Amino acid sequence: MSTPLLSVRDLHVSFKTEDGVVRAVDRLSFDLERGRTLGIVGESGSGKSVTNLTVLGLHNPMFTTVEGEILLDGQELTTAPEPELEKLRGNKVAMIFQDPLTALSPYYTVGRQIAEPYMKHNGASKKEAWERTVEMLGKVGIPNPGQRAKDYPHQFSGGMRQRAMIAMALICDPDLLIADEPTTALDVTVQAQILDLLKDLQQEFGSGIIFITHDLGVIADMADDIMVMYAGSAVERGTTEQVLRSPQHPYTWGLLNSMPRLDSDTGARLSPIPGTPPSLLNPPSGCRFHPRCAFQGRVAGAGRCTTERPPLATDRASACHLTADQKRTIFIEEIKPRLG
Numbered sequence: 001m002s003t004p005l006l007s008v009r010d011l012h013v014s015f016k017t018e019d020g021v022v023r024a025v026d027r028l029s030f031d032l033e034r035g036r037t038l039g040i041v042g043e044s045g046s047g048k049s050v051t052n053l054t055v056l057g058l059h060n061p062m063f064t065t066v067e068g069e070i071l072l073d074g075q076e077l078t079t080a081p082e083p084e085l086e087k088l089r090g091n092k093v094a095m096i097f098q099d100p101l102t103a104l105s106p107y108y109t110v111g112r113q114i115a116e117p118y119m120k121h122n123g124a125s126k127k128e129a130w131e132r133t134v135e136m137l138g139k140v141g142i143p144n145p146g147q148r149a150k151d152y153p154h155q156f157s158g159g160m161r162q163r164a165m166i167a168m169a170l171i172c173d174p175d176l177l178i179a180d181e182p183t184t185a186l187d188v189t190v191q192a193q194i195l196d197l198l199k200d201l202q203q204e205f206g207s208g209i210i211f212i213t214h215d216l217g218v219i220a221d222m223a224d225d226i227m228v229m230y231a232g233s234a235v236e237r238g239t240t241e242q243v244l245r246s247p248q249h250p251y252t253w254g255l256l257n258s259m260p261r262l263d264s265d266t267g268a269r270l271s272p273i274p275g276t277p278p279s280l281l282n283p284p285s286g287c288r289f290h291p292r293c294a295f296q297g298r299v300a301g302a303g304r305c306t307t308e309r310p311p312l313a314t315d316r317a318s319a320c321h322l323t324a325d326q327k328r329t330i331f332i333e334e335i336k337p338r339l340g
C-alpha cells in the first residue's frame with residue numbers, strides 16, 4: 001500500500017491554563033488518502049479544530065504540548081522547524097478557518113493577501129498573481145471581484161470574508177485542504193457553489209480534504225469517510241455509508257438523533273444527547289462517554305465502562321464495550337426506528 005497523504009498516530013494535545021492542563025486531544029489516530037475526503041463530526045469542544053490546527057503547527061508552543069506523530073507525505077510535522085511548516089502552509093496544506101478573521105489581516109487589502117502568497121509559492125509575476133486572485137474571487141462568488149479585491153477585510157460582509165478566505169486557501173491548489181465549518185455562515189446557494197468548487201479542486205488535483213461540519217447533509221454529500229470525535233478522541237470511524245447507515249457507537253446514535261437531517265422532510269423531533277460534554281481538565285475514567293451513555297448496563301462485566309477505556313481499531317470500528325452483535329441489534333431494533 002502507498003503512504004497515506006496524512007497519517008496521524010497517537011496524537012495528544014494539551015494546553016496549560018490557569019485552571020490546569022486541558023487535554024483537548026487524547027490518543028487520536030487516523031489516516032487520509034489522496035483524493036479522499038474525511039468528514040469529522042462531534043459536539044462543540046470535542047477537539048475537531050484543535051486537531052487540525054495542530055496538523056498545521058499553529059499552536060503557541062509556550063502553552064501547548066503535542067505528542068505523537070503527524071506525517072504528511074511521510075514527513076514528520078510535530079518536530080518540523082517553524083520555517084519548514086511555514087513553507088507547507090498555503091502551499092501544500094491550506095486551511096479554511098471557522099472564523100475568517102483568524103486568516104485575514106486588517107492592514108492589507110483582501111486582494112494583496114491572496115496574491116502575495118501565490119506569488120511567493122508559485123514564482124508568479126505581480127500581474128499574473130493579481131489576475132489569478134481576481135479570477136478566484138469571482139469563482140467563490142464575490143461580485144465585481146476586480147474592484148472588491150482592492151477592499152480591506154472590514155469592508156467585506158462576514159459571508160464575503162468567508163469566501164475570500166476560501167479563495168486564499170484554494171488558489172495554490174493544496175495537496176491537503178482542511179476545511180473547518182467552511183460554509184456555515186453562507187446562504188444555501190453560495191454554500192452549494194463552494195462545495196462544488198472543493199469537489200472540482202479534488203478532481204483536478206487529487207487533493208485530500210478534511211471537512212469539519214455539524215451538517216450531516218453536507219457530510220453525506222462531501223465525505224468518503226467519517227470520523228466521530230468525543231472528548232478529544234475518535235469513537236467511531238468508517239465509510240460515510242457505514243457510519244450514517246449503520247452507526248455502531250452509542251455516542252454516534254445520540255448525535256444522529258440530535259442533528260437535523262437534510263433528507264427528512266417530516267421535521268422529525270430531534271432530541272439532544274442528555275448531559276453535557278465532560279470537562280477536559282479532568283475527563284471521566286474508562287470510556288469518556290459513560291456518564292451520558294444509556295447502554296452501559298448492557299455491557300458484560302459490571303463497571304467495565306467506568307474503568308476500562310475501549311480501544312478503537314483502525315478501519316471500520318467503534319470504541320465501545322458492547323459486542324459487535326449488540327451494537328448491530330440495538331441499532332436496528334431501538335435506534336433506527338427513532339431516526340425515521
Ligand SMILES: Nc1ncnc2c1ncn2[C@@H]1O[C@H](COP(=O)(O)OP(=O)(O)OP(=O)(O)O)[C@@H](O)[C@H]1O
Pocket residue numbers: 015016017022024042043044045046047048049050051098280
Ligand atoms: N488555546 C487553548 N487553551 C486552552 N484550551 C483550549 C485552547 N484551544 C482549545 N481549547 C479547548 O480544547 C477543547 C477542544 O476545542 P476545539 O476548538 O478543538 O473544539 P471543536 O470540536 O472544534 O468545537 P466547535 O464545534 O465548537 O468548533 C475545548 O474544550 C477548548 O476549550
Ligand SMILES: [Mg+2]
Pocket residue numbers: 048049050098180
Ligand atoms: Mg471548532
